[in-house]
Amino acid sequence: MSRVTAPAFAAFPTLLERRTTAVAITEWALALVPLAFFLAGLIVPK
């Protein structure tokens, strides 16, 4: 087994860390809101 892991790099924090309700809502919103705009575009005539 070999590693090139640099501990400093691995220790860097992610943008959001704690798994709170607000974070979960942000994650789902980021994935679903663009999809909602896509579906709205399909439904609403040009």
Place this chain on the structure above:
Amino acid sequence: MADGCDRDARFDRRRTLGALGLLFVVVHIGIPFAGALAFRRFGDAALKGALATRTSDPWILDALGGLLARDGQYYLAIASEGYRSPKSWAFFPLYPLATRALGPLLGGAPRAGLAIALVASLACCAMLYRMAAAASGEAAAARAVALFLAFPTHFFFSAFYTEALFFAFVALAMTSSARHRWGLAALAGALAAATRSSGILLVPSLAIAAWRRGDWRTIDRRAAWLALVPVGTLAFFAAGYVATGHLDAPLAAQHAWARKTTFPLLTIAQAAQDLRLHPFDLQRDIDLAATLGAFAVAARALRRVDAAQSVYLLLALAMPLSSGLVHSMARYVAGVPAVYLVLAQDLSSRRRLFPVLAASLIAQLWLAIRFCEGVGIV
């Protein structure tokens, strides 16, 4: 993290690197070879004619010319004649300048451009491996590089495009900042900013990451080096002013390409409206799928990859979508390291990874052949 470490226990580095090397050869030699056959047999006559006006290199005219299709024509024109048309100011200068500088050594600008793309692609693989290994272990790093090489629009990294050089600079900026080498990160960022408009996005992404590392309270003062990144962008705008008398020549060129400022989500809705009217448009359909998929990846990135990577991914999606078109989004998504870091974490079992790799490679082969015929996506 635990997943990466656990898998590292049975990680055979030599065998894995050999497999990645083989994949690199398949993607960067095999697929262009298939593209060359397609170009010879079915290549667009207008593309062949345009190439003949700029080069007499038989390797380009009879084989590899397909790799210089679409935007490659603009880069080649800039390399040989400079910025002649208003539309050409949409293309940043570092890559065409590098092909021009290395052309005499490598047998002409077209060959030099393809050689730069090949070498830069190798550097991209090495830096992506290093980034992913540091965050999630070497098994995840190998998966990230495999996904990078197999990505359906990865063939642009072999083409006369800025993709490979730009990705290499972005990856170098990120790995350097992660090691607190802010001077090198700023230099790589400035070079990225002189290669593509989106290089400027490294400023907010690395700055926010530096701030986040101080838990939103302190920021490493050496991050001030990042102020050098916009020099790459400003130099291009200054050159535009000298050549045309207009400081906004690169921005004005966006109008010539039918791009106009739009709220990013509305761009998605407008593309969906077009889809309803005309369902079968390969370029638009692939770009729309890539856009929606990339937002799902961005959502997963928030808690899974370094803050710099997440912020860069979000901005790299928002910036082109702000221009009112989803055009080329599939290519832009392929140029964001976070995409592979997230996918490598999510596709940790071979049963899920291998079918994805196989399907991606087949899609890439087909798209590359279409591109080399001069009728593919851009």
